[in-house]
Amino acid sequence: MKEVYYGFSDQVLTDSGGKMHIRFDSVSEDDINNASSIDKIIEKDSIIIDITVEKEKIHEYILDLPKRKRIENRWFKISRNGDDLNAIFHNCNRAQNIPENIKICNPRYLAPTEDIFKKILKIFKCPDQKTIPKALENEISITSDPACVKCVNVGQGNCNIILNEEGCPLYYYDFGCRIGRDAKSYPINDDFCFPSTAFVVLSHWHLDHFINFKKHPDVLKLKWIVPPLGQYSIGKTHLELIYNLMENNNLFLLDNQRQRLNTKHFEILSLKKWGTNKNNSGLVMFIKLPHEGSFNVLLPGDASYKHIPLGFNLNGLVASHHGGRTCKNDKFPSACPTRNIIAYSYGKDNIYKHPIQKVVENLENAGWRNRYDTLVNGDIYIPQGTNAEKNHKVIKVYKQI
Ligand SMILES: [Zn+2]
Numbered sequence: 001m002k003e004v005y006y007g008f009s010d011q012v013l014t015d016s017g018g019k020m021h022i023r024f025d026s027v028s029e030d031d032i033n034n035a036s037s038i039d040k041i042i043e044k045d046s047i048i049i050d051i052t053v054e055k056e057k058i059h060e061y062i063l064d065l066p067k068r069k070r071i072e073n074r075w076f077k078i079s080r081n082g083d084d085l086n087a088i089f090h091n092c093n094r095a096q097n098i099p100e101n102i103k104i105c106n107p108r109y110l111a112p113t114e115d116i117f118k119k120i121l122k123i124f125k126c127p128d129q130k131t132i133p134k135a136l137e138n139e140i141s142i143t144s145d146p147a148c149v150k151c152v153n154v155g156q157g158n159c160n161i162i163l164n165e166e167g168c169p170l171y172y173y174d175f176g177c178r179i180g181r182d183a184k185s186y187p188i189n190d191d192f193c194f195p196s197t198a199f200v201v202l203s204h205w206h207l208d209h210f211i212n213f214k215k216h217p218d219v220l221k222l223k224w225i226v227p228p229l230g231q232y233s234i235g236k237t238h239l240e241l242i243y244n245l246m247e248n249n250n251l252f253l254l255d256n257q258r259q260r261l262n263t264k265h266f267e268i269l270s271l272k273k274w275g276t277n278k279n280n281s282g283l284v285m286f287i288k289l290p291h292e293g294s295f296n297v298l299l300p301g302d303a304s305y306k307h308i309p310l311g312f313n314l315n316g317l318v319a320s321h322h323g324g325r326t327c328k329n330d331k332f333p334s335a336c337p338t339r340n341i342i343a344y345s346y347g348k349d350n351i352y353k354h355p356i357q358k359v360v361e362n363l364e365n366a367g368w369r370n371r372y373d374t375l376v377n378g379d380i381y382i383p384q385g386t387n388a389e390k391n392h393k394v395i396k397v398y399k400q401i
């Protein structure tokens, strides 16, 4: 018997070899048929289905796909136990969390005229963004100055924590981790603490930047500042995050093009209104670390550097898009020649081959010489050797006892 799923194409990435990697955030057909309300559907399992196909043959692999249709942010029917394509199946709700290799039938594009699509759209509709409160400076309480940025080793994904001198988290930028085909079994850091005054800034709506809330639901007790959503549909896991946060009045939107949220020690910049490219429709963050003279860190998420206006010298950078390609002819930000550190956040044997050698070279040419990689170095502290880092490690050891 074929198990049927409906998948929202959260991420589509074509590599330099012409291979297209598609990630579906999926729900089972039974769960959709039995969904009496949104509350019921968000309790169901989040199933990640990853496939890799040749871009040239995409219309052979995906049935009924209209010509020139973008593949990202659409809905597809996917049947398990087929013979057509290799896929990775990862149930993110199960405790063991181990992805399986499976065979599926060719996914089929769901046309807007189909009844099942209409049903899906009713459930997975973006909430009216006018009803989400705007992120304002007075919503966030900064209890102390930032002292360093920790780029957490979460495998292929992103999670950065801004720590104070005592080593306590002030705020998070992204709360993602490895999933699907990237969820290989090797140790990654999984030790988080969530002081009630901390908050989360989400860079953009790709799953590898926020899905760790499934494993650490306490993060939903914090306020989240998020970029605009699409106009029509979102995936199951996106819906789960949004509704959980809305229920606790913890969801705040920073949506206007070039809108900035400015405080003494950081700035959040909204790149633009939601466009077709999620990576460039998000929030980037500048951190100014006062204890280190003027040590400025840029957290770009997966955005192209050329979309980020740089007002000052940079000392620290978490490389955009895990060191992958951002766009053609990107403008790489220059590093301060006397003091700089760059962190690359990516996972072992990731299929996208991040970081891309050419991108690393471009960043080196822009002056970024002190390189650290989460895969090699584990958690990375920017800058290195601060009291914040030492205190944070002590807190962690203490917590483990
Ligand atoms: Zn992304």
Ligand SMILES: [Zn+2]
Binding pocket: 157, 158, 206, 208, 209, 302, 321, 322
């Ligand atoms: Zn990413």
